Amino acid sequence: MIKEIREPLVFEISAAGKRAAELPPLDVPEKKDLLAGVALRDGIEGFPEVSETEITRHFTRLSQKNYCVDLGLYPLGSCTMKYNPKINERLAAHPAFTATHPLAPAGLVQGNLELIKTLEACLCEIAGMDAFTLFPAAGAHGELTGMMLIRAALEARGDARKLVLIPDSAHGTNPSSAHICGYAVKEIKSNERGTIDLASLEQEMTGEVAALMVTNPNTLGVFESDIVRIAEIVHAKGGLVYMDGANMNALTGVVRPGDMGVDVMHINLHKTFSTPHGGGGPGAGPVGIKAELIPFLPRPVIVEKGGRFVLDEDRPRSIGRVRAYYGNFGVLIRALAYILSLGPKGVREVAEFAVLNANYIRKSLEGEYDLKYKTASMHECVFSDKLQKEHGVTNLDIAKRLIDYGVHPPTMSFPLIVHGALMIEPTETESRRDLDLFIDAMKAIAREARENPQVLHDAPHATYVRRLDEVAAAKFPVLRWDKKP
Ligand SMILES: *Cc1c(COP(=O)(O)O)cnc(C)c1O
Numbered sequence: 001m002i003k004e005i006r007e008p009l010v011f012e013i014s015a016a017g018k019r020a021a022e023l024p025p026l027d028v029p030e031k032k033d034l035l036a037g038v039a040l041r042d043g044i045e046g047f048p049e050v051s052e053t054e055i056t057r058h059f060t061r062l063s064q065k066n067y068c069v070d071l072g073l074y075p076l077g078s079c080t081m082k083y084n085p086k087i088n089e090r091l092a093a094h095p096a097f098t099a100t101h102p103l104a105p106a107g108l109v110q111g112n113l114e115l116i117k118t119l120e121a122c123l124c125e126i127a128g129m130d131a132f133t134l135f136p137a138a139g140a141h142g143e144l145t146g147m148m149l150i151r152a153a154l155e156a157r158g159d160a161r162k163l164v165l166i167p168d169s170a171h172g173t174n175p176s177s178a179h180i181c182g183y184a185v186k187e188i189k190s191n192e193r194g195t196i197d198l199a200s201l202e203q204e205m206t207g208e209v210a211a212l213m214v215t216n217p218n219t220l221g222v223f224e225s226d227i228v229r230i231a232e233i234v235h236a237k238g239g240l241v242y243m244d245g246a247n248m249n250a251l252t253g254v255v256r257p258g259d260m261g262v263d264v265m266h267i268n269l270h271k272t273f274s275t276p277h278g279g280g281g282p283g284a285g286p287v288g289i290k291a292e293l294i295p296f297l298p299r300p301v302i303v304e305k306g307g308r309f310v311l312d313e314d315r316p317r318s319i320g321r322v323r324a325y326y327g328n329f330g331v332l333i334r335a336l337a338y339i340l341s342l343g344p345k346g347v348r349e350v351a352e353f354a355v356l357n358a359n360y361i362r363k364s365l366e367g368e369y370d371l372k373y374k375t376a377s378m379h380e381c382v383f384s385d386k387l388q389k390e391h392g393v394t395n396l397d398i399a400k401r402l403i404d405y406g407v408h409p410p411t412m413s414f415p416l417i418v419h420g421a422l423m424i425e426p427t428e429t430e431s432r433r434d435l436d437l438f439i440d441a442m443k444a445i446a447r448e449a450r451e452n453p454q455v456l457h458d459a460p461h462a463t464y465v466r467r468l469d470e471v472a473a474a475k476f477p478v479l480r481w482d483k484k485p
Contacts, residue, residue, distance in 0.1 A: 006464065007061050014048035020055055065464060067408050069276070073434050075361075077380045077411040077423030078171065078219055080247050080271035081278065083430075087341060088274055088334040097333055102325040106311050113302050113309035116326060119336045120286075126339075126347065127245065127265060128258025129288030134332055135298050135323040139246045142266025142285025143177035143213075145298060148319045149264055149289060150211050150240050151181055152296040156317070161210035161239070167196050169220055169415045174213045174244060183210060190417060194220040194373035196230060205237045211264075215244040216257070217378035219415040219423070221358060223250070231261025240264060246285075248272040249428060250355055250378035253348025263290045273335035284331040298322045353428035354379040357435060361426055364439045368446040372418050380425035382418050393449040393456050395420045400467060401448070401459035405441035 032040065050058070067074070074081035091097075100109055120132045136142040147164070154160045164178035168187050175185045188204055191197040195218065205212070212234045216224045224230065231241045243257045243265035249272050251257070257265050269275055270283035277283055289297070299318040300311035326332075339347065355378055362371070362381035370386035385395040399409035399422070411423040426435055448455055460466060 007058070007065070010048045010050065010055070010058055011046065013050055013054055013058065016049055018049045018051050018054075020050065020052040067403075072407060073426065073430055073438050074408045075410045075424045075426050075438060076408065077221075077382065077425040078247060078414070079278070079411065080249055080268070080379070080425060080427055081408075082249070082274065082427035084274045084276050084334070085338065085341070088337045091337045092330045092333040097329070100329075106309060110309055112326075112329065115336055116302055116329075116332060117304065117309065119332055119339070122336065122339045123267065123286055123288060126252055126256070127248075127267065127288045128256025128260075129262075129265065130258075130291040131294050131297065132286050132288045133298050133301075133322075134284065134286045135321075135327045136266065136285040136287055137323055137328055138283045139244075139266055139268040139271075139285040140173040140177060141322070142268075142287045143173055143242075143244065144180055145285075145319070145322050146242055146264040146266055146287045146289075147177050147181035147183070147211070148322075149287065149293045149296050150242065151183075152317070152319050153240065153293050154210055156296075157238075159238075161208055163206075163209045165201070165204055165209055165212045167214065167218065168417050169194065169218050170213065170215055171219060171244060171246070174215070178211075178213060190218075190220075192373075193375050194218065194222040194417075195224050195226065195375075198226055198229065198233070201230060201233055205233050205239065207237055209234075209237065209239045211240045211242050213242045213244060215246075216260070217247070217250050217380075219380075220373050220375075220382050220418070221250075221377045221380035221423075221425075222373060222375045223378050227260045227262075235261065245288075246271055247379055247425075249350055252351045253344060254351045258288070258290065264288070264293060269331050269335040274338040275331045275334045282328040282331055284328045284335070286327075350428050357426040357428060357430055358424070360432075360435055361424055361439060364435075365442055368443055369422065379427070380423060382415065383422045383424065384418050385420035385422065388446065388449040389420065391449045391453045393453050395422050397453075397456040397459060398422060398442075398445055398449075401445050401456050402441060403460040404462045405444065407438050407441050 069081055069083050100112055106113060116134055120134060123132045124130065136145045151160050162184055163186050164183040165186050165188050166174050166178065167190060169190050178185050186204060188200050189197055214224060214230065216227055218224060234241050240263040241261055243262040245257060245265045246268040248267050264287065266285045266287045268283060268285055270277040275283065295317040296319050297315065299315050299321055300313045301315060302309055303312045342350065358377040358379050358381050362377045365383060369383035372384055385393065385398060388398060395412050399412050402409045413421055414423060415421060445456065
């Protein structure tokens with residue numbers, strides 16, 4: 001293997017006087033004083049000076065070190081890293097949207113407000129809920145908003161209660177959101193199928209419990225098939241059911257949380273409804289609710305009056321504002337474009353292909369990798385490194401070696417109830433060929449673990465940066481080029 005050339009920092013290829021563009025000499029008198037002290041800088045110390053060729057090649061080479069969903073499978077479980085159609089980007093970048101000023105009065109942005117109302121209606125239909133707020137900027141923000149709505153509704157009934165029940169397989173944001181909303185969290189155990197144990201739920205579900213936060217399908221990729229009974233148990237004791245719907249791609253068009261007894265839920269538009277994410281880009285975590293919670297919706301609520309959309313601020317029981325302006329509007333445009341271009345049939349196919357692809361991977365790798373929970377998969381499947389551990393190989397070694405095979409590693413060590421977890425979500429957008437490339441790589445790695453584990457301990461081999469000390473990288477990040485250790 002030819003060793004990759006190290007890409008220097010742009011500062012290191014800088015040489016005084018180099019320019020990317022040369023302008024012809026001025027043929028009019030120079031008027032420097034016009035901008036002096038306003039927008040014209042004297043110079044920036046240490047600013048890199050490079051030629052056009054150098055800067056183009058520098059950034060092109062860096063961009064080719066990236067892995068992305070446009071390159072191949074990105075099987076990061078619970079993250080739904082699917083391919084995002086380019087048409088969504090084109091529409092979100094349309095000047096009619098990008099030129100909207102966020103402070104424009106409602107009368108001037110009727111089209112934008114109509115887009116928001118249309119998306120709300122689509123999400124209500126897909127999720128079986130009575131209303132949606134599109135303000136929350138992420139899944140965790142949706143959870144907090146949803147828990148605030150639950151608190152407000154229970155306070156209105158005269159009893160805010162103290163506790164929230166959360167299964168041990170839950171995403172870490174669930175307990176955090178409940179806690180920030182002032183609730184104490186009680187964990188409920190999963191049974192051997194990986195789903196909520198009904199007996200423990202019946203025991204824990206008392207008059208002190210405000211809500212159960214349930215993820216369905218849960219983070220093991222298993223459908224909570226007792227969900228209707230679960231909701232009955234919670235409702236019988238006066239509690240509400242919150243569903244974490246971050247990964248709705250196993251359900252869309254097939255079943256609706258609202259029909260399963262869910263009272264409040266969030267959806268991650270940046271996972272299920274096709275917005276590129278990762279790296280902390282903008283997201284949206286709309287919250288859907290049943291009718292009882294409508295009076296508490298965040299302000300303002302967009303309502304239609306006499307054929308016009310107006311912002312209703314007069315909501316005395318509202319939990320208040322949760323986000324500036326109208327949320328992350330660009331993400332909302334992409335989600336609506338995605339839903340409308342798929343149509344009802346396509347929305348259902350999303351779920352069918354998501355489930356088919358995950359089960360194809362689960363079946364193909366069964367035996368090569370340990371499966372703690374044998375229950376059929378929905379959108380993802382969770383293996384562990386148990387069989388490879390016998391040869392001293394861990395899930396970290398497997399993940400790093402996948403990079404050499406040209407695949408992004410899956411989510412690792414989550415959910416916590418599977419030790420050494422490898423959580424694989426292929427998503428619905430992958431072809432049979434791409435799934436097979438991944439499966440072949442995983443099988444090759446399983447063989448290497450038996451025959452040559454050292455090659456896994458030393459992986460990745462084909463990257464510029466090799467195995468990092470991840471603790472040091474997180475605790476002592478070097479973010480300035482002139483502060484090299
Ligand atoms: C991603 C995810 C979240 C959190 O969503 P963010 O947008 O990252 O805040 C919550 N629950 C589950 C199950 C998730 O997969």
